[in-house]
Amino acid sequence: MKSHRSTCVRRVTEIVAFSLLGAAMLVGLLALGVILYYILSRGSGAISWEFLTAFPRKGMTAGGIYPALVGSFYLTVGALAVALPLALGAAIFLVEYAREGVWVRAIRVGVNTLAGVPSIVFGLLGLALFVKALGIGVSLLAGALTLGILILPLLIRTTEEALRSVPRSFREGGLALGATRWRTIRSIVLPAGLPGILTGIVLSLSRAIGETAPIMFTAAAFFTPRLPRSPLDEVMALPYHVFVMATESPNAWKTQDLQYGAVLVLVGLVLILNLGAILLRAYSRRRKVW
Numbered sequence: 121m122k123s124h125r126s127t128c129v130r131r132v133t134e135i136v137a138f139s140l141l142g143a144a145m146l147v148g149l150l151a152l153g154v155i156l157y158y159i160l161s162r163g164s165g166a167i168s169w170e171f172l173t174a175f176p177r178k179g180m181t182a183g184g185i186y187p188a189l190v191g192s193f194y195l196t197v198g199a200l201a202v203a204l205p206l207a208l209g210a211a212i213f214l215v216e217y218a219r220e221g222v223w224v225r226a227i228r229v230g231v232n233t234l235a236g237v238p239s240i241v242f243g244l245l246g247l248a249l250f251v252k253a254l255g256i257g258v259s260l261l262a263g264a265l266t267l268g269i270l271i272l273p274l275l276i277r278t279t280e281e282a283l284r285s286v287p288r289s290f291r292e293g294g295l296a297l298g299a300t301r302w303r304t305i306r307s308i309v310l311p312a313g314l315p316g317i318l319t320g321i322v323l324s325l326s327r328a329i330g331e332t333a334p335i336m337f338t339a340a341a342f343f344t345p346r347l348p349r350s351p352l353d354e355v356m357a358l359p360y361h362v363f364v365m366a367t368e369s370p371n372a373w374k375t376q377d378l379q380y381g382a383v384l385v386l387v388g389l390v391l392i393l394n395l396g397a398i399l400l401r402a403y404s405r406r407r408k409v410w
Contacts, residue, residue: 159384166381176343180365181374185382190347191260191355192329195339198264198351199271199328200321206268207275208317214276215283216305235273240333242270247337261351263339270334271324278320282313319400326393330386332359342368358386 174184246266256262294304340360362382
């Protein structure tokens with residue numbers, strides 16, 4: 121009798137828990153759908169070939185977002201170039217060389233803590249360190265370095281997990297064939313963990329391309345009449361472009377269509393990058409199955 125009652129209680133608890141989880145998922149999807157519909161309905165009219173390939177005109181009340189798109193691309197690629205080698209080195213050291221202990225646990229806690237630090241803190245750090253202390257000034261280089269530090273913790277954690285997912289037998293097989301430890305890592309472990317590493321890279325790019333606070337103090341300009349010609353030039357960036365049009369432009373009421381069009385492009389880029397991460401994850405799982 122008691123066993124039957126406990127089974128019924130567990131069954132009811134399971135039904136309630138799954139119902140709450142399903143309701144939470146539906147609420148989240150509904151909110152996302154409303155936001156996307158609002159942005160799409162307000163911004164789709166502004167999307168055109170000229171909007172994507174033209175410079176802003178008439179006090180940024182007309183024209184397009186081409187320099188902001190190019191600037192965001194430069195900043196994102198620069199951030200990846202800064203963060204990826206450091207993340208790979210740190211992850212390889214933590215997984216393959218470091219012995220588990222207090223220091224390794226402290227490093228992981230530090231990395232996880234940095235991953236949760238608000239982006240405005242990284243912006244102030246970039247302003248103090250790269251712009252002021254190192255004298256780089258407000259530039260593409262300072263912005264890329266700041267964004268690189270911002271995405272570094274995420275890249276370290278995802279790369280570390282990707283390397284940990286590689287079976288131990290792969291390493292043992294390489295060492296048994298006479299390969300050195302580094303050659304085993306380079307030729308066997310890294311290729312096996314590549315899908316997970318690529319997933320982390322794509323997620324990091326999707327975060328970097330949508331950040332405003334770190335580049336507000338280090339790289340972004342309200343308007344530039346030309347594309348950057350060197351790493352020391354200021355750049356326009358899509359998130360900051362939307363911010364200044366909505367909050368600092370004296371003609372903000374005239375540019376609402378352009379604002380929503382730029383937001384739609386930015387959201388589309390982030391969605392594409394996240395979809396790429398999902399596809400890479402699915403490919404990785406399918407590869408492991410086979």
